[in-house]
Amino acid sequence: MKSSRRGFLKITGATAVGLGSMQVAGSFASSGTDDSVATKTSKNSAALTAKHWAMVIDTRKFHSAEDLEPMIEACDKAHNIPKHDDKNHEIKWLWKDEFKHVFPTIDDTYLNDRIKHLPFLVLCNHCEEPACCRACPTQATFKRDDGIVLMDFHRCIGCRFCMAACPYGSRSFNFKDPRPAIKHMNPEFPTRMMGVVEKCNFCAERLAVGKMPACVEASKGAILFGDLKDSESNVRKALKENYTIRRKLQLGASPAVYYIV
Amino acid sequence: MLELSIKGSKKYYGLLTILAGIAGIGVLFFLYQLKEGLGITGMTxxxxWGFYIANFTYLVGVAAGGVMVVLPYYLHDYKAFGKITILGEFLAIGxxxxxxxxxxxxxxxxxxxxxxxxxxxxxxxxxxxxIVLFGYLVLNLVIGWNVLQAERNGTHYQKWLKPVIILSIPWAISIHTVTAFLxxxxxGRGFWLTAVLAPRFLASAFAAGPSLLILLCLLLKKFTKFDPGKEQIQTLSKIVCYAIIINVFFFLCEVFVAFYSNIPEHMDHITYLFMGLHGHGVLVPWMWASAIFMLTGIILLVVPALRRNETTLIIACVVIIVGTWIDKGLGMISGGFVPNxxxxxxxxxxxxxxxVITLGIYAIGALAITVLFKMAVSVKEEVGSA
Incomplete structure (x- = not known):
């Protein structure tokens, strides 16, 4: 409420100045205290912030599909992800697949044995140039200043243009009501309604209260999460010390998820 | 003028009732879809995207195809088409x-x-x-209505209408171009990622739209006093002939680029459609049928004697409509999504x-076209230009 009032005051204030009415402008100038109040309530001081959030997945620390389960489960629980029986209607935020599917363009016949059989974690890449945001006709999906690509479930019209646009298959559509298919309800995260698209949100809701993403927390150090623009950050250190790959780099989307192989 | 559409024969009312019935069943199934969600479709x-978007794409082509009678008449002053431009515009509206x-x-x-x-x-x-679709709808309503009204009144249409008509020509091209740009x-979709997609869409549109118009003209000739004219039908069939050949040519260009370059992302989709991929090939017979249909259409239209024969012309139009529908309606959308x-x-x-929902929508369109065509034909009968 406060922030919208503040916006309203700014607009009316500017209009008043435009009209050259000094008296009105002056009276609004004194309402500057409103600004400070609004600023204080808009951001949690404990919130984790970055110029550009990025993830580094150290696949050397995983050996089997079981190793990935805790992370996927943590994500599913945190975000009220439904479990539909029909595979065609699946909702997937964080899931696993083989190298040849995650990296179809660099798959090789004589691939290293470990990588060939290793399950890889797959999620939204939070691209620097997200094709989904370009395609969305309502700005229901958008990129935040800190690089996180988010969904507004209330604005989405369910046209699925973003799903066609995403070159990574990272988006899911609610073909049916998800609520009856949610096993563990987490009251701290909204459930979705039928007919809208959803995907991984880099745990924006957890970052806002000072927590690391659910999968990162459950990974016991195998997944790093940090600021790509901070040369001292954990992710930059990992990128400096290890050879990493990203998915379908030739498409120019520039994913924010890196894999150490 | 609208009153002309409610004064009709029993046959006319019978047709309207059947179409309304199909549309009604479609609406009931749509209500079911509203309640249950898109899970009741085959989409995954x-x-x-599936049948809905595929038929949408195909019909944008039919709408754009109407320009093939508007352009020769208004830009090249090809007088013969004056008789059927209104049908092209009303078909576009539907x-x-x-x-x-x-x-x-x-x-x-x-x-x-x-x-x-x-x-x-x-x-x-x-x-x-x-925006372009709504714009095209409004343009055709305004143009069709005013030109027909002028014809009924025995006057020339209003002066301000001419620039609107001229505008509707590039606008028709734009609706299918923008739809291809979708x-x-x-x-990430190698099948669609080609600069020839918009031109290809237009070529198939200029084949399918006028084909449908030929069939509708012949139907009107059979059931009403309206005679579209031999020359008109023959010119239309030549337009269809060029367009379908260009459409097949564009497709062969695609095949060359994909397979000579040997780039998997571009080959996989075409392979899936025509040969099957990893043991999946539900569309293979359809795609070959589409190819055979389009080639048959070309043969029937290229040979002058066959083009002039009404029976073979009708067959040509039917196979071209079905062939382009399979190509665009079944192959184009699924083909882009498989493999994922x-x-x-x-x-x-x-x-x-x-x-059923799809058929319902086709019935709604047919209903609109029937009412509009009835109006046009009645005016022409009234002023004696039928």
Whole structure:
């Protein structure tokens, strides 16, 4: 409420100045205290912030599909992800697949044995140039200043243009009501309604209260999460010390998820 | 003028009743879809667009095809088409009505459709598509109505209408270009990622639209006093002939680029459609049927004697309509989604409710076209230009 009032005051204030009415402008100038109040309530001081959030997945620390389960489960629980029986209607935020599917363009016949059989974690890449945001006709999906690509479930019209646009298959559509298919309800995260698209949100809701993403927390150090623009950050250190790959780099989307192989 | 559409024979009312009945059943199934969600369709996480968007794409072509009678008449003063331009415009109106309905039923949250205009997004092609489609609908309503009214009054249409008519010509090209841009600007879909997609869409549109118009003209000739004229039908059939040949040529260009370059992302989809991929090939017989249909159409239209024969001309139009519909309606959309970005193959087949809703929308379009054509023919009978 406060922030919208503040916006309203700014607009009316500017209009008043435009009209050259000094008296009105002056009276609004004194309402500057409103600004400070609004600023204080808009951001949690404990919130984790970055110029550009990025993830580094150290696949050397995983050996089997079981190793990935805790992370996927943590994500599913945190975000009220439904479990539909029909595979065609699946909702997937964080899931696993083989190298040849995650990296179809660099798959090789004589691939290293470990990588060939290793399950890889797959999620939204939070691209620097997200094709989904370009395609969305309502700005229901958008990129935040800190690089996180988010969904507004209330604005989405369910046209699925973003799903066609995403070159990574990272988006899911609610073909049916998800609520009856949610096993563990987490009251701290909204459930979705039928007919809208959803995907991984880099745990924006957890970052806002000072927590690391659910999968990162459950990974016991195998997944790093940090600021790509901070040369001292954990992710930059990992990128400096290890050879990493990203998915379908030739498409120019520039994913924010890196894999150490 | 609208009163002309309610003064009709028993046959006319019979047709309207049947179409309204089919549309009504479609509406009932749509209500079921509203309640249960798009899960009742054959669409999946991997093939997230299906029959609705495919038919939408096809009908945008039919709508754009109307320009093939408007352009020669108004730009080249080809007088013979004066008799049937109104039919081309009214066909376009019916097609656009179907297009917009298909977009609506394809939405997960159709009641939020106005968000497209409440939050205009200049970076989204879909935003532009809604604008050009609505614009084309309005243009054709204004033009068709006023030209027909003038004909009825025995006067020349208003002066201000001419620039509007001229505008409608590039506008027709734009609706199918923008619709192609929905697909061909997406980075991860090798099948659509080709600059020839919009031209190919237009070529198939200029084959399918006029083919349908020929059939409708012949139907009118059979059941009403309206005679579209031999020359008109023959000129239309030549237009169809060129367009379908160009369409096949563009497709062969695609095949060459994909297979000579040997790039998997571009080859996989064509392979899936015509040969099957990893043991999946539900569309293979359809795609070959489409190819055979289009080639048959070309033969029937290229040979002058066959083109002039009404029976073989009708066969040519039917195979071209079916062939281009399979190509665009079945192959174009599914083909782009299979294999998916992670190179999994999951196939799409429309479900029964999905097909009923689709037929319902076609009935709505047919209903609109029937009423509009009735009006046009009645005016022509009235002024003695039938």
């Amino acid at each position: 996480r991997d093939v997230s 097609a656009i009505v179907m297009c917009l309905t298909f977009v609506l039923v394809d939405l997960g949250q159709p009641m939020r459709i106005l968000n497209v205009w409440i939050y205009p997004s200049p970076n989204s092609v879909l935003f532009y598509d809604t 697909f061909c600007g997406l980075p 970005p992670l190179h999994h193959v999951s196939e799409y087949v429309p479900t029964f409710p999905e097909i």
